[in-house]
Each structure stands twice: as structure tokens, then as C-alpha cells.
Amino acid sequence: MQVHVADHPLIKHKLTYLRDERTDSPTFRRLAEELVTLLAYEATREVRTEPFPIRTPVAETTGVKLANPKPVIVPILRAGLGMLEGMVRLLPSAEVGFLGMVRDEETLEVSAYANRLPETLRGRQVFVVDPMLATGHTLVMAFEFLRDLGADDITAVCLLAAPEGIQNVQEAVKDIGIPVTLVVGSVDERLDERGYIVPGLGDAGDRLYGVV
Ligand SMILES: O=P(O)(O)OC[C@H]1O[C@H](OP(=O)(O)OP(=O)(O)O)[C@H](O)[C@@H]1O
Numbered sequence: 001m002q003v004h005v006a007d008h009p010l011i012k013h014k015l016t017y018l019r020d021e022r023t024d025s026p027t028f029r030r031l032a033e034e035l036v037t038l039l040a041y042e043a044t045r046e047v048r049t050e051p052f053p054i055r056t057p058v059a060e061t062t063g064v065k066l067a068n069p070k071p072v073i074v075p076i077l078r079a080g081l082g083m084l085e086g087m088v089r090l091l092p093s094a095e096v097g098f099l100g101m102v103r104d105e106e107t108l109e110v111s112a113y114a115n116r117l118p119e120t121l122r123g124r125q126v127f128v129v130d131p132m133l134a135t136g137h138t139l140v141m142a143f144e145f146l147r148d149l150g151a152d153d154i155t156a157v158c159l160l161a162a163p164e165g166i167q168n169v170q171e172a173v174k175d176i177g178i179p180v181t182l183v184v185g186s187v188d189e190r191l192d193e194r195g196y197i198v199p200g201l202g203d204a205g206d207r208l209y210g211v212v
């Protein structure tokens with residue numbers, strides 16, 4: 001698995017405000033959207049394009065456009081929804097599929113409660129968005145779902161990751177058997193005993209949408 005840690009002062013600046021416990025929900029949502037747009041620049045570096053002949057007011061030339069079939073963006077509910085708009089803004093012609101997953105706060109095991117994805121992902125580039133990669137259980141289960149639908153090219157975009165989680169995903173991806181790229185805004189210090197990223201930002205879903 002290729003791992004890219006975005007190293008950009010604007011990303012660090014926005015992440016600092018995102019982490020700050022004084023940041024309210026509307027500001028948190030705006031920052032998450034802005035951050036994903038910056039990370040998406042890195043995540044879409046290998047997006048497939050095809051030649052596209054055009055005529056400018058001056059001359060004929062051949063540019064590029066996104067190739068067909070178009071990419072698929074998959075936010076992992078709930079918190080991944082906070083990154084969807086920023087990603088769609090960069091890839092407006094992409095299709096969007098949804099995966100709903102929640103981790104048990106005691107065992108840290110994950111269960112899926114919603115799945116609305118294209119029938120097949122064969123030949124599609126898939127971009128998974130979820131702000132937090134903690135133990136990595138959620139991402140691994142998501143990758144298995146996507147692989148079972150034929151995906152063979154997955155890029156995951158996360159705002160924060162724990163080193164333990166990256167390691168777990170790296171191990172699991174060997175068995176999943178398809179190329180995976182991970183783009184993250186920061187690799188934090190560690191996980192705490194409750195499975196939260198340290199220093200992290202707390203519960204991303206709650207900070208975006210409130211405690212349910
Ligand atoms: O790497 P992991 O240990 O699996 O944890 C990461 C997951 O935890 C959070 O979701 P959560 O389960 O809190 O659901 P929510 O988005 O509905 O709040 C986060 O958005 C990830 O999906």
C-alpha cells in the first residue's frame with residue numbers, strides 16, 4: 001500500500017483549527033470540506049484521463065478529460081459525509097456510492113448497516129473518504145466490500161490516521177490483494193485505550209453532526 005502524508009502548511013493550519021475543541025460544528029464542517037479539497041489534489045494525481053481534442057480561439061490542440069468509466073466516490077457514513085462535497089467539487093462527474101459503518105465503542109469491532117454501491121466496480125477508480133483511520137477496522141471492511149464488487153484500484157482519503165491503524169491496514173491489504181493508496185493529512189502519535197487518535201480531534205461524526 002502506498003501511503004502519502006500531505007505535507008503542506010495550509011493543511012497543517014486547517015487541521016489545527018479542526019482539532020481545537022473550541023471549533024463549532026459549522027466551522028468544523030467547512031474546514032473538513034476545505035481539507036478534503038486540498039488532499040484530493042494529491043489523491044487524484046493518478047486519475048485516469050483520455051485525450052480530448054478542442055479548438056481554442058487561437059488554434060487546435062489536444063487536451064485531456066477524465067476517462068470513462070468515471071471514478072466512484074464512496075463516503076463512509078456518518079463522518080465520511082463531511083468530506084463528500086469537497087471531493088465532488090473536484091470530481092463533479094464522479095458517481096457516488098455509500099457505505100454505512102459504525103464501530104462498537106467497547107470492542108472496536110465494525111459493523112456495516114448500509115450499502116448502496118454500483119452493481120460492479122470493475123474498471124472503476126474508487127475514492128473512499130473517511131476523516132479518521134484509527135484501528136483501521138473500518139477501512140479494511142470497506143476495502144473488502146469494494147474488492148468483492150470488482151474494484152481493483154482504491155484510494156482512501158483520511159484527514160487523520162494513527163500509526164497502529166496504518167500498520168493494520170497495510171497488513172490486511174496484502175490479503176485483500178488489490179492496489180490501494182492512502183492519502184492522509186497527518187499521522188498522529190498513537191491510539192489511546194478507547195481507540196481514539198491522540199492528539200486527534202475527538203469523535204469526528206459527533207463534531208460534524210452532533211451526538212446521537
Ligand atoms: O479505524 P477505526 O477504528 O475503524 O475507526 C474509524 C472509524 O470511526 C469513525 O466512525 P464511527 O464508527 O464513529 O461512526 P460515525 O461516523 O457514524 O460516527 C470514523 O469516521 C471511522 O469510520
Ligand SMILES: O=c1cc[nH]c(=O)[nH]1
Pocket residue numbers: 079132134195196197198200201202203204205
Ligand atoms: O479518534 C477517533 C477514532 C475513531 N473515530 C473518531 O471519530 N475519532
Ligand SMILES: [Mg+2]
Pocket residue numbers: 079203204205206
Ligand atoms: Mg463516530
